[in-house]
Amino acid sequence: MIIAVDGPLASGKGTIAKALARHFGLPHLDTGSLYRATAVAVLDAGIDPADETAAAAAARALDLAVIDEARIRTAEAGAMASRIAALPGVRAALFELQRNFARQPGGAILDGRDIGTVICPDAGVKLYVTAKPETRADRRWRELAAKGDPISYQTVLAQTRERDARDTGRADAPMRPADDATLLDTSSLSIDAAIAAAIHIVENAQTA
Ligand code: C5P
Secondary structure, eight states: OEEEEEOOTTSSHHHHHHHHHHHHTOOEEETHHHHHHHHHHHHHHTOOTTOHHHHHHHHHTOOGGGOOHHHHTSHHHHHHHHHHTTOHHHHHHHHHHHHHHHTSTTOEEEEESSIIIIIOTTOSEEEEEEOOHHHHHHHHHHHHHHTTOOOOHHHHHHHHHHHHHHHHHOSSSOSOOOTTOEEEEOTTOOHHHHHHHHHHHHHHHHHO
16 A cells, blocks of 8 residues: 655644554655755755756755754755756656665555555555645744754745645646645644544545
8 A cells, every 4th residue: 555645744644644654554755855955965066056966966865864854854955956956857867766675565655745646646545744834834943942943933924825835836746736635724723633634535536
C-alpha cells in the first residue's frame, strides 16, 4: 500500500503522515526534508539559488545520514527550499530516491507537494491536507516561537502566502491535489481529530 499525503506548509500533513505510518506500520518519508536539506547545502556552499546546475549537484550529493534536523526546520531553510524546489534539475535529482522509497515491498507513506501527482500517481490512497493560510501561519508561528525564534506572526503569514504562491505557481510539479485525492481541511480540527479523519479515509479506501 502506498499512501500519498500532500498539502501546503503547516496544513498538518507531516503530523498526519507520521501518525498514519505508526497506525498502519508503514515506513514514512518526509520529502520536504530532502528539499530543505538541499537548501541548507545551497546556503552553506554559497550557491546562487538561480544556478540550477550547482543546486542540482547539491541535491545529488545529499547524504541522508547527516541531515541536521534542527537546521533544516528553520524559516530560512524552508524559504530557500521552496526556491530551489522550483528548479526542474533539483526535482529530477531527488526523483529516484523518492520513487525507490515508495516502491518498498509492503508499501510506504510519503508526504510532500507532488506525491499524488508526480512521484506516486498510482498510490492506493491520496490525501490532500489543507487549512486556511491564517491557521497555518499561526501554527507555524507558534512552532517557531517555541524554538525561540522572534519572528512576528505577520511575517510568518506573509511568508506562508509567498511560499504557497511559489509552490502552486511553478511550472514543474506545482502543488495541487491529484484529481483522485481526498481533501482533508484541518482548519477547525484538533490534531487528534485530523488524525482520526485521515485513518478513516485510508480505511475507506482500502475497503473500496
Ligand atoms: O513540506 P516542507 O515545508 O518541509 O517543504 C519545504 C519546501 O520544499 C516546500 O515549500 C516546497 O517548495 C518543497 N517541496 C516540494 N515537493 C515536495 C516536498 C517539498 O516542492 N514533495
